[in-house]
Amino acid sequence: RASVGPKYLTGLNPEQREAVETLDGPVLVLAGAGTGKTRVLTTRIAHILSQGRARPAEILSVTFTNKAAREMKHRLGQMLGHAVEGMPWLGTFHSIGGRILRFHAELAQLKSNFTVLDVDDQVRLLKQLLQAEKIDDKRWPARMLAGLIDGWKNRGLMPSQVPSGEAAMFANGKGGKLYTSYQERLKILNAADFGDLLLENIRIFREHPDILRQYQQRFKFILVDEYQDTNVAQYLWLRLLSQAPGAAKPTTPAVIPGQAEGLNPESGDESSAGDSGSAPPAHPGMTVAPSGPTKNICCVGDDDQSIYGWRGAEVDNILRFEHDFPGAKVIRLERNYRSTGHILAAASHLIAHNEGRLGKTLRTEDVEGEKVTVTGSWDSEEEARGIGEEIEQLQRQGEKLNEIAILVRASYQMREFEDRFVTLGLPYRVIGGPRFYERAEIRDALAYLRVINSPADDLAFERIVNVPKRGLGDATIQLLHDHARKRRIPLFEAARAVVETDELKPKARGSLRDVVAQFDRWRAQREVTAHTDLAQIVLDESGYTEMWQKDRSADAAGRLENLKELVRSMEEFENLQGFLEHISLVMDREGGAEDDAVSLMTLHSAKGLEFDNVFLPGWEEGLFPSQRTLDEQGRAGLEEERRLGHVGLTRARRRAMIYFATNRRIHGTWSTTIPSRFLDELPAANVEITESKGGSAWGGTGGYGASRFDDMEAFGSSYTTPGWQRAQANREGNRNRGGGRSGSFEEEAATFSTSSSSGPDFGSF
């Protein structure tokens, strides 16, 4: 290597450079927000490619969202100076798992065009199973079962592996059996749910070592972003793929995290996995995974940003990395390149209130910048109005809308902003969460396309067979179900057979015959028509478009707009299959990516992103932290909420603006709220209380400031604890919070000023 090194390496700090250039063996980059973890991963890929260590198709690179994968590809192009052709294994766990499963679908009793079910389909299917078992789904809701099954899948558990105690939890012991029959039904429907995408991979890898070896050989390098949020299934999947090919002998060396040096990879045995030292216990099912010499895997993550515990993510995965990947090099990055001093100090101070953390130093060499602002509003409408005005002002100051984001705790908060932006004519986009695709009209349209793509997709067929109304009521559906079950064929084929008999009344029979004929015709057309045109044809010929055109309700026009948008969005895909696959996997809604628009999203989906200006509305007890975590025993949930706040604040480069409202309508009911405890936990020196631009509901005295918070009681608020106020007024009070570590807060905060001195490290890692 030339002494100067390739261009993409310049500008990296020594630790980042080490993480990029250590290509052989396991590497863990454990570092705080904005320290360049993602940048290191991207640069590492560039390095691998330009050093000729692997071809693009030999690199497995896992990002948290599809959007992040696209972004990474784009950056790679910039670094290398040319577009990277073919990185088929750059994507989310789901998309990569889905891709692998399609290659080996038959080993999972599926066809390669299997459908990926979303939560709604899943619940409908489970409802049918509950009915068949005569289980009262009021007492034992299908959604609850869906949650249980998801949980098992996230932990890598097949039906036979579910601990009997857990299987017994549902419907007096029927949980395990229902899980089994659910899996059987999925196969008959030629469908998989999200959990299956990885679980079936794991099963195939275990049952077919030759196939596993094939992938182990293919993937010369494995890279994982946001490692702190991997769940057990993802972890098992990674472990299987990261063994050197042919390494058959299982080894699980006894090692305490932090003492990885001098390991003997041959020591230990399966049964002792995880019960040694202070290493976290082995995951169930892990002993089945052979472990041997690992190859070039690089994971990056931050325990302070672990925010998916509720979905089965195990922050332990990061703690046990050195244990599980013997000889791992652990690299820490301490310089934050993203945020100004005040923002970083506020974020670090907040997270320091958590007990369960590894602790790390973060410093910035950036200016102190503007303080984090905290603004109270009368209600959520005033909050939306205030933020709207603030955005317009930023726009007048020359800020790009693309550099403005609103991060909400709960997705229902979005609507108010959406409404406000529509009124103001402010362009905005909603990122993350399948909101758009969850709309009824979109799901109907997709169901039509799914039946065309996969005639065995019963759930889709059932959804639209009588939409628009065709006189095919429950009785007809029941008849089709009976036929389908008896002969073990899809509903669609059952329909084809039934119309040849006289089991249906003539009218229903005629109309069902038309449906079958229509789908046959569309399927034939599929071969010769562009998929976007086909979609339009289907919507028009089926009478679906007309159904909404005739509809008199207020939202019909919007629905027709959405359908147009759907057809438009298909243009980006090569064919129908590709499009449907994308839909089922999509985690982030794109749309108008080129336009200048404000981004609206949940805190969860903001992970990894950054914006110059970040609005953080709704910092109220019961919303953020959420009511669920307040009702819970123990502090785990609350700590996860705090990490979410930390993620929110650290998205901001230059301005972070927190809001809370005194009154909020939650699910249609107004209630009075208390400012979030997290406000109390912000360091006074880095925070400024400001006045809402939102209007006069506060009485228009203009007298905002500390005294404002006294007014809350006058407005009937139950807010009586002046903790937040006190924190602002009295830094002493602040210093005394947080138990044993409180003495360090001020010192710690000092570290985040513009100086670059390294502060105290809470390290216990």
Ligand code: ATP
């Ligand atoms: P998060 O934990 O939020 O995902 P991260 O650790 O992945 O953050 P990046 O997103 O990779 O951090 O980097 C944060 C910002 O800092 C980016 O804008 C990135 O381009 C910039 N950055 C990272 N390293 C450097 C560097 N050495 N010099 C200049 N800018 C850098």
Ligand code: MG
């Ligand atoms: Mg990142």
